[in-house]
Amino acid sequence: MNTGIRFDGVSVAYGGNIVLDALDLTVEPGEVMALLGPSGSGKTTALRAVAGFVQPVAGRVFIGDRDVTDLPPHRRGVGMVVQQYALFPHMRVDANVAFGLKARGVHGAHGARKAPRDEIAARVTEALEMTGMSAYARRYPRELSGGQQQRVAIARALAVRPGVLLLDEPLSALDAQLRSGMLAELARLHRDLPDVSMLYVTHDQIEALTLADRIALMDRARLQDCGTPQDLYRRPRTEFTASFVGNANLLPVTVTGDGVRLAGAVLDVPAAGAAAPGDPATLCVRPHAIGLGEGPNALRGTVTEVQWRGATHRLCVDVAGHRVTADVRELHETSSLGTEVTLHFAARDAVVLPATAAPVGPGGGAAHG
Ligand SMILES: Nc1ncnc2c1ncn2[C@@H]1O[C@H](COP(=O)(O)OP(=O)(O)OP(=O)(O)O)[C@@H](O)[C@H]1O
Ligand SMILES: [Mg+2]
DSSP, X not given: OOOOEXXXXXXXXXXXEEEEEEEEEEEOTTOEEEEEOOTTSSHHHHHHHHHTSSOOSEEEEEETTEEOTTSOGGGSOEEEEOTTOOOOTTSOHHHHHHHHHHHHOEEETTXXXXXXXXXXXXXXXXXXXXXXXXXXXXXXXXXXXXXXXXXHHHHHHHHTOOSEEEEESTTTTSOHHXXXXXXXXXXXXXXXSTTOEEEEEESOHHHHXXXXXXXXXXXXXXXXXXXXXXXXXXXXXXXXXXXXXXXXXXXXXXXXXXXXXXXXXXXXXXXXXXXXXTOEEEEEXXXXXXXXXXXXSOEEEEEXXXXXXXXXXEEEEEETTEEEEEEESSOOXXXXXXXXXXXXXXXXXXXXXXXXXXXXXXXXXXXXX
16 A cells, blocks of 8 residues: 555754654554644654655655655655645646656556556546646636645646645645635545545644644654644643644643642642642643633632633633633623633643643743634
């Protein structure tokens, strides 16, 4: 099978600088893996190592059961889509889609061979159909919208019938509405091609949470965490994960015998091995898990900000000098700016994490978005 990706201790360096550090990661056949992480963390580099555009200084890359580390890009059976469409402006859509096939030939049972003309035509037709672009075959890229151009780029990647599809922020050049439409199309495409493995780089959490079977989190050249979106969201193991997958309140607490202490309040949230009694730790609670009014794990504070967000209100509350963000459905009449309120949350919606020295993630670890 020419699908599934395995990074086995893959390191990449530029001018002696390690920018991908001993990456171990497996993408199963048919799996969509999102690569998420701050700018410069090595996401694109990881993709380029699979495509063959960069040579690792250590480790091996496997596609299916083949070690492809020493193979040139056109013999790896991968399709790649990047942010900026990268279509040839002087070629019509069909020629753009055929380009990869002509360059690399057709992969058959006996390896790559030069593609015969009618086979190329059939594959171009198929790829344009899959991306809903059949009607545009004779247009030039400049005669297409951004979304249409990106569909052509996807068609070009699919035309080689890759076992592995590499997508590097494919939707980030599109506006928000188009992006959500294309996201749904990518999900459909994945259902149509259930054996193709996808490695999908994105900055957008919604894309990662919508498309991915699992998310790999990168930071400073290293893989920091990997898991299903649900696991990373509900049970993050580090502050970095908590702040990068969804919004999070990350509050400094002290571990007590059977709970944690936040300022004066004792909270009934087991630290479960994150830290020993007396140690500092970080409490992670999602804004939507915090309710307004009395309840278990009550926190008292002063409202510093109220934002109306359609279905919910976002309240920012100062709790003993810590900013706590809550997304609540109903706003009490008394919860206006400067008033004292009580917030609460269920123990099952909170996680205690080992404290880290420095703030991490976007927005310095505070709730954002
Ligand atoms: N051709 C190159 N020569 C030198 N350094 C490079 C080269 N390509 C990438 N780098 C460096 O490698 C590091 C990782 O880059 P990479 O493009 O993989 O990051 P990224 O996670 O994709 O970031 P972004 O989210 O901004 O696209 C960065 O520090 C970058 O400056
Ligand atoms: Mg990148």
